[in-house]
Amino acid sequence: MRLYVQELKRILKSTRARVVIILAIFLPMLMAVLASEFNDADYLDSNGDKVYLHGTAALSMIKESSSAGNGEATVEQLKNALRTYQSLYEETGIDPIGGDFPLERYWQDVKPIASRLRLITQTYSKVNEPFDLRTISVDSLDSFYDDTEKKLTSVMESDQILRDPAMIAKAQQLFHKVNIPFYISHGYTRDAFDYIEFAVLILVILSAVLAAPVFSERYSSGEDSILRCTVCGRSKLVITTILAELTVVTVTYFIGIGLHLLISDKIFGIETLKESVQSLYTVYSLPNMNLLELQIVLAFSGWLCCMAVTTMSLCISAKATETSTSMVLSLIMVILPTLLYSISGGANWLLALFPSASVGLSNNMLMSLVDLRFLMLGSTAVWYPTVLVSTAIVEFLLFAFISHIMYAKHQVTK
Amino acid sequence: MELEMINLSKRFKKKEAVKCVNAHLTPGVWGLLGANGAGKTTMMRMMAGIMEPSHGQVTFCGKDIRNNSQYRSVFGFLPQEIQFSKDLTVSDYLNYIAALKDVPHDVTKKRINNLLSVLTLEDVRNKKIVKLSGGMKRRVGIAQAMLNDPSVLILDEPTAGLDPGERIRFRNFLAATSADKIIILSTHIVSDIEDIADHVMIMKDGELNRIVDSDEYDDLEQLYISIFMEEATK
Numbered sequence: 001m002r003l004y005v006q007e008l009k010r011i012l013k014s015t016r017a018r019v020v021i022i023l024a025i026f027l028p029m030l031m032a033v034l035a036s037e038f039n040d041a042d043y044l045d046s047n048g049d050k051v052y053l054h055g056t057a058a059l060s061m062i063k064e065s066s067s068a069g070n071g072e073a074t075v076e077q078l079k080n081a082l083r084t085y086q087s088l089y090e091e092t093g094i095d096p097i098g099g100d101f102p103l104e105r106y107w108q109d110v111k112p113i114a115s116r117l118r119l120i121t122q123t124y125s126k127v128n129e130p131f132d133l134r135t136i137s138v139d140s141l142d143s144f145y146d147d148t149e150k151k152l153t154s155v156m157e158s159d160q161i162l163r164d165p166a167m168i169a170k171a172q173q174l175f176h177k178v179n180i181p182f183y184i185s186h187g188y189t190r191d192a193f194d195y196i197e198f199a200v201l202i203l204v205i206l207s208a209v210l211a212a213p214v215f216s217e218r219y220s221s222g223e224d225s226i227l228r229c230t231v232c233g234r235s236k237l238v239i240t241t242i243l244a245e246l247t248v249v250t251v252t253y254f255i256g257i258g259l260h261l262l263i264s265d266k267i268f269g270i271e272t273l274k275e276s277v278q279s280l281y282t283v284y285s286l287p288n289m290n291l292l293e294l295q296i297v298l299a300f301s302g303w304l305c306c307m308a309v310t311t312m313s314l315c316i317s318a319k320a321t322e323t324s325t326s327m328v329l330s331l332i333m334v335i336l337p338t339l340l341y342s343i344s345g346g347a348n349w350l351l352a353l354f355p356s357a358s359v360g361l362s363n364n365m366l367m368s369l370v371d372l373r374f375l376m377l378g379s380t381a382v383w384y385p386t387v388l389v390s391t392a393i394v395e396f397l398l399f400a401f402i403s404h405i406m407y408a409k410h411q412v413t414k
Numbered sequence: 415m416e417l418e419m420i421n422l423s424k425r426f427k428k429k430e431a432v433k434c435v436n437a438h439l440t441p442g443v444w445g446l447l448g449a450n451g452a453g454k455t456t457m458m459r460m461m462a463g464i465m466e467p468s469h470g471q472v473t474f475c476g477k478d479i480r481n482n483s484q485y486r487s488v489f490g491f492l493p494q495e496i497q498f499s500k501d502l503t504v505s506d507y508l509n510y511i512a513a514l515k516d517v518p519h520d521v522t523k524k525r526i527n528n529l530l531s532v533l534t535l536e537d538v539r540n541k542k543i544v545k546l547s548g549g550m551k552r553r554v555g556i557a558q559a560m561l562n563d564p565s566v567l568i569l570d571e572p573t574a575g576l577d578p579g580e581r582i583r584f585r586n587f588l589a590a591t592s593a594d595k596i597i598i599l600s601t602h603i604v605s606d607i608e609d610i611a612d613h614v615m616i617m618k619d620g621e622l623n624r625i626v627d628s629d630e631y632d633d634l635e636q637l638y639i640s641i642f643m644e645e646a647t648k
Binding site: 221 | 466483489491562
């Protein structure tokens with residue numbers, strides 16, 4: 001315990017750690033504020049002039065206008081939404097969700113039902129075909145939730161990779177668990193969730209920056225010669241160092257992501273977290289979660305990724321004798337999955353084996369959850385998010401063990 | 415208490431840095447003399463248990479020192495070159511090393527204070543080590559080596575960077591603390607050890623050329639030169 005406290009003090013007194021901690025707190029907060037900047041709205045004022053709103057002002061207007069539509073997306077309410085749409089179209093001769101519809105009526109009559117109309121469109125539209133909500137009969141929505149499952153199957157069957165029967169069966173099995181009716185609570189945007197993943201990516205990179213020089217710095221400075229020949233300087237030191245690094249990374253991560261989510265939830269509204277993932281993304285998304293649960297899953301999977309990346313960086317550090325080598329290699333390993341994903345164009349086992357496989361631009365945990373991503377293990381289909389979580393846990397422990405072995409085997413040369 | 419080197423050798427690719435060294439060390443101050451590149455540092459690293467020998471072994475009280483925590487608990491080491499963590503103060507660093515050496519908590523403060531006093535580092539205890547002069551850094555290195563009151567103390571070029579006054583103070587300090595300890599002091603400067611060493615090991619080209627007791631020579635420098643002259647005339 002005493003050595004652990006000393007090791008913690010040593011980390012926290014280092015300039016590098018202090019800079020990393022400040023960045024890990026500040027940058028996710030900035031990300032949360034930036035996420036709200038993607039909201040735009042326009043309306044006509046009393047003089048009939050168009051007024052453009054941006055950021056939180058636009059968000060307030062959107063939330064206020066849509067609030068009447070918050071609640072469960074029951075079949076009856078979906079029918080009402082479709083009825084309203086069709087009658088508005090008939091009355092005006094203009095598509096209510098098209099750009100030419102009168103603004104005032106849009107905010108008053110269409111905005112509250114827009115989410116429900118989107119759910120209907122997603123369920124009944126065909127891939128690469130224009131879709132007209134007037135072609136759907138209100139009564140056909142009686143089987144809406146059965147039709148969402150059919151939609152899931154048809155989407156998978158039309159995809160070269162996802163058409164495997166085992167993947168379709170697995171997807172259907174997951175989709176059966178999704179709570180229906182979906183819940184709608186206007187406010188949160190997809191951009192805001194993308195920014196959660198940006199914040200996680202930043203925190204993962206910072207954890208690599210924190211851990212990468214730990215052992216290599218001791219080797220290159222010659223300090224290792226002193227530490228290694230003390231009574232606690234081998235196994236106990238490396239275990240304590242790993243634990244102390246993981247502690248600092250964990251606390252920093254949860255402060256960073258916690259502040260991000262607090263600010264984000266404050267801006268977008270805590271009540272909007274009740275919304276189903278399917279309402280914000282696609283009707284056939286597989287997670288049985290609301291947005292709050294999605295945030296928790298993203299935060300914890302990000303933490304697991306941080307742990308795996310930290311032990312991987314420590315492992316590289318235990319092998320590399322130069323700090324710069326250790327730092328560069330660790331950062332390459334963090335960024336490589338994003339590059340590989342762009343090249344390979346999809347999820348694969350090689351990608352999943354990287355500790356940072358669940359962070360990146362399009363290869364992140366959020367996209368893996370809301371998109372349809374599976375891997376085949378023999379004849380069994382495995383949902384990609386479970387692969388990412390499992391590999392992160394295994395790699396976190398494996399790299400910690402390898403770090404221990406590598407440090408123990410290191411021979412002093414300097 | 416005895417420290418023994420048995421057929422100790424170390425080869426780095428084509429170069430044999432230490433060649434079949436045999437020595438039996440008992441309590442006292444042991445000087446290790448040799449020119450730069452003679453193999454002193456490599457031998458000391460093997461004696462510190464931080465470098466694996468190619469052949470042979472080092473034993474402490476009959477037991478191999480590899481993975482020997484009992485040896486490490488009574489061992490102190492000052493390497494030749496060391497850069498301290500740039501963010502730690504003298505006091506932080508010594509407390510950290512005390513924890514690594516498992517020095518009892520109640521003893522640590524007293525021992526640190528004592529070492530800081532003896533090594534005249536009291537005024538800089540809260541200063542970052544990187545801001546200290548070369549001589550002060552060396553004294554911090556000596557303090558960390560002494561923290562656990564070691565029975566076996568290996569100091570590789572401890573006086574490098576010390577001014578003449580500091581060298582004298584260091585020699586006096588070492589003489590005062592050497593009782594019942596095996597102290598091995600490596601240097602290429604004869605005057606550093608001639609007054610305090612009970613025994614002198616002279617290394618040349620990786621070999622332990624000679625071990626002489628202090629009563630076997632009148633002028634160590636002359637002896638040291640004669641060994642090198644002998645070799646040159648052969």
